[in-house]
Amino acid sequence: MSIVRKTLQATAAIACLAAGGWGIKYAIAPAHEGGAGITYSKAYAPARDKDVKFHIWYPADPGGRTVTVGGNGVFYGTKAGRGAPVTRGKHPMILISHGAGGNAGQFGWIAATLAEAGYVVVLPNHPGTTSGNASALDAVRVWERPADVTAVIDEIAGNPAAYPYIDTDRIGALGFSAGGYTAMAVSGARVDPEKLKTFCDHSDHGMSDCAFLARGGVDLHALDLSPAGQDLRDPRISAAVIIDPGIVETLTEESLAQIDIPLQIINLGAEADVPAGVYARPAAELIAQADYRIINDAAHFSFLAQCKPKGAAILAREGELDLLCDDGGTRRRAEIHAELREVIVDFWAHRAWADDTALTAQATQMP
Secondary structure, three states: OOHHHHHHHHHHHHHHHHHHHHHHHHHHOOEOOOEEEEEEEEEEEOOOOEEEEEEEEEEEOOOOEEEEEOOOOOEOOEEEEEOOOEOOOOEEEEEEEOOOOEOHHHHHHHHHHHHHOOOEEEEEOOOOOEOOOOOHHHHHOOOHHHHHHHHHHHHHHOOOOOOOOEEEEEEEEEEEOHHHHHHHHHHOOOEOHHHHHOOOOOOOOOOOHHHHHHHOOOOHHHOOOHHHHOOOOOOOEEEEEEEOOOOHHHEOHHHHHOOOOOEEEEEEOOHHHOOOOOOOHHHHOOOOOEEEEEEOOOOHHHHOOOEOOOHHHHHHHOOOOOOOOOOOOOOOHHHHHHHHHHHHHHHHHHHHOOOOHHHHHHHHOOO
16 A cells, blocks of 8 residues: 555544544534524635635524634633524624734634624634744735735625625724734725835834744845735725734825725724834824724733633743733733723724614623
């Protein structure tokens, strides 16, 4: 028997065991009592010539089983209903874009809240910048991330029979860090390639991005960054929440002034302490319908899932440079998340689709 054939058989056996283990785990999981459901899908992304996988959180009725989405030795996951029936009706869609090195599973804490408030929440895993497969070169190709979002919208809008519960006339974006840039780009912001090329010349901007690029052997001056300057706006995006947007300094003033949809722009931490690389007040002041807000007593990574007690120690042992479990103040991350939930849900209920009285009522009834 050839080595290739043995390998294929072993791989198949492992896959069967994994599938069997999942089936047993699902069968003995507690029944889901309603709230937020979870399912998964994928979309072909022409800019990458590959599929982009994504999570779908949705308003769910009782049924199916309760599973934990995301979570590992560092971060807590979030409970959701796998196989739960979708609550009747068509629901607005919010796409969440994770930061570089992050993943869709880190944002269950806000996705579940939004699903419970009546929204479908779609979270793509951006190839090349997710946990475990992030590379410096892929991180520089910032124009591929907005294209991922557009590809996911194309998949959902182009297959209404597969997603009958999604209202594709009401689509918003929410992004954190590199995902914050992504949400701004699909809203109409454009990068100045020359500013991107010189981004790491004189400062680290208070972030680890330039160190990450240096470790990966990336010289911005040696790359063709002209694709970063293209117009990546998706006109189907009608509102967005932007949190600590990456490379915000490279966005052109002209493109920001032309954004004509409501934006909630948030910086985490005391304004004087916000890293220059994500400080967004100057950009917000150029956007007619932008509301700028500071979440005090927080830090850049406060938007990630809550850390487990040993999470910081695990990260330190693994050589992680960023303080992913540090919130920089006196409040626990759970308290910061509670404020963020309130701000974000209020934006979608009262500013993004202000005439949506049913969703507004749901939002005001949330604890």
